[in-house]
Amino acid sequence: MNNGNFTVCGIVEIDGKIxxxxxxxxxxxxxxxxxxxxxEDGEIPSKAVEREVLEETGVxxxxxxxxxxxxxxxxxxxxxxxxxxxxxxxxxxxxxxEVLLLPAEEAVKREDITNMSRKILQAYIADRSNVxxxxxxxxxxxxxxxxxxxxx
Numbered sequence: 001m002n003n004g005n006f007t008v009c010g011i012v013e014i015d016g017k018i019x020x021x022x023x024x025x026x027x028x029x030x031x032x033x034x035x036x037x038x039x040e041d042g043e044i045p046s047k048a049v050e051r052e053v054l055e056e057t058g059v060x061x062x063x064x065x066x067x068x069x070x071x072x073x074x075x076x077x078x079x080x081x082x083x084x085x086x087x088x089x090x091x092x093x094x095x096x097x098e099v100l101l102l103p104a105e106e107a108v109k110r111e112d113i114t115n116m117s118r119k120i121l122q123a124y125i126a127d128r129s130n131v132x133x134x135x136x137x138x139x140x141x142x143x144x145x146x147x148x149x150x151x152x
Contacts, residue, residue, distance in 0.1 A: 004038055004075070005074060005075045005076070006038065006039040006045070006075070006076060007036060007037065007038055007039065007075065007076070007077040007078075008036050008037070008039060008045050008048045008049040008052065008077065008078050008079075008080065009033070009034045009035060009036025009037075009049065009052075009077060009078075009079050009080070009117075009120075010034060010035060010036060010049040010050075010052070010053050010061060010063065010079070010080045010081070010082040011034055011067060011079065011080070011081050011082060011120065011121075011124055012034075012035070012053060012057075012059060012061045012082045012084055013084065014059070014084045014089070014101055015101075016103065017101035017102055017103055018034070018101070018102055018103070018104050018107055018121065018124075019034070019035060019053070019057060019059060019061075019084075019089060019099065019100075019101060020032045020033060020034060020035070020099070020100045020101070020102060020107060020113075020117070021033060021034075021035045021056055021057060021091070021095070021096035021098070021099055021100070022091075022096050022097050022098040022099075022100070022112075023095065023096055023114075024094070024095060024096055024097050025095070028114050030112065031112050031113060031114050032098075032100060032107070032110065032112055032113050032114070032117065033113065033114040033116070033117040034079075034117050034120060034121075035052060035053050035056045035057055035096075036049060036052050036053070036056075036077070037052040037055075037056070037095075038052075044145065044146060044147075044148060045063075045078050045080075045148075046063035046080065046134075046148055047063075047145075049063050049078075049080045049082065050062060050063055050082075053082065054087070055092060056092050056095055056096055056099075057087070057089050057090065057091075057092070057096075057099050058087045058088060058089060058090040058092075058099075059084065059085075059086075059087040059088075059089055060085040060086045060087050061082040061083060061084050061085055062082060062083045062085055063080040063081075063082050063134075064080070064081055064082060064083050064133070064134065065080065065081045065131035065132060065133045065134065065150065066078060066079070066080060066131060066132040066150045066151070067079045067080060067081045067120070067123075067124065067130070067131050068120060068123065070116065077116075079120055081124075081128070081131055089101060104121045104124055104125050105125060107121055108121050108122050108125070132150035132151030133150060133151065134148060134149075134150050135148075135149045135150065135151070135152045137149055137152055
């Protein structure tokens with residue numbers, strides 16, 4: 001089951017270009033944005049973003065740091081920077097109609113990019129290193145599948 005209140009998205013850089021998708025529904029229909037989606041019940045956000053990027057683009061990427069967080073009273077979204085591992089970018093033909101690789105500086109100038117993705121990429125251009133890295137600390141009550149802490 002998907003939980004529409006908890007979402008993730010990922011900045012994946014491949015050969016100096018950012019992985020983007022053209023959305024097919026909702027308020028972002030026909031606009032480009034960084035890939036992402038809902039966190040499933042029982043899923044940790046870093047695994048959710050890895051799953052969503054793979055499902056939407058065919059690209060395997062690993063979450064390595066928290067870049068930003070968006071909070072609303074009814075929803076949150078965690079933005080991860082991700083390390084490209086493998087795969088040729090391709091559309092899933094369902095949630096998106098196209099996958100693009102664009103330099104961040106070009107993407108932010110486009111009229112068809114979502115406002116949130118523009119803001120995320122503008123911050124990424126300004127300071128890619130401004131992240132909360134994943135700690136190796138593990139809570140006594142947690143496991144790597146159920147517990148992560150960033151920035152500590």
